[in-house]
Amino acid sequence: MKDVSEHARAHSQALLEHAYQRYCGLRLIEQRPGFCQCRLRVTEAVDNLSHTLHGGVIYSMLDVVSMLATLPLLGPDEYALTNSFNSMMMSATPLGAEVLFEASVLRSGRNLIFTQSQAWKIAEDGQRTQIASAQLSKFRMRVDWQDGAARKG
Secondary structure, eight states, X not given: OTTSOXXXXXXXXXXXXXXXXXXXXXXXXXEETTEEEXXXXXXXXXXXXXXXXXXXXXXXXXHHHHHHHHGGGSOTTEEEEXXXXXXXXXXXXXXXXXXXXXXXXXXXXXXXXXXXXXXXXXXXXXXXXXXXXXXXXXXEEEEETTTTEEEEO
C-alpha cells in the first residue's frame, strides 16, 4: 500500500475494520490506486440455508472492494457514495470455500467514478471460477471532515 496516501489508508482501514466487514471475515490482499483485491472464507456466519455464500454478502463485498479501489484516487477533502449497482450472480459457493473479490476503477471523472467488481471461487489447486460480477458508479463528494458535512462536488 505504499502508493496509497495516508488519507486513503486511514479510510481504507476504517472500512476494513467496520464491524460488518470483520464479521464477514474480509481480508485485504492488495490495494493500489484504481485496484483492490480481498478474500474471505465462506463460514456459517455468511452462508444461507443451502450452506452457500449468502447473496447479500456477495453484493456488499463487491461494493466494499469497489470502494477500496476508489479511495486511493480521492483527495483528502473527498469521499464517494455508490449511486448505481448492477450485478450478476453466476454460481453458488459452498461452505468452507475461499472467495477472491477484485475491483478496478474503469473511469474516474470529475463527478462520477465507474468501477467493475468481480468475485471468484478459489479451488484448492488455485483455479478460479467466477461467481459474480458488478458494475458500480459512485458520486464523488466533497467533505469537510471537520464538521462532517458532505456536498456533491
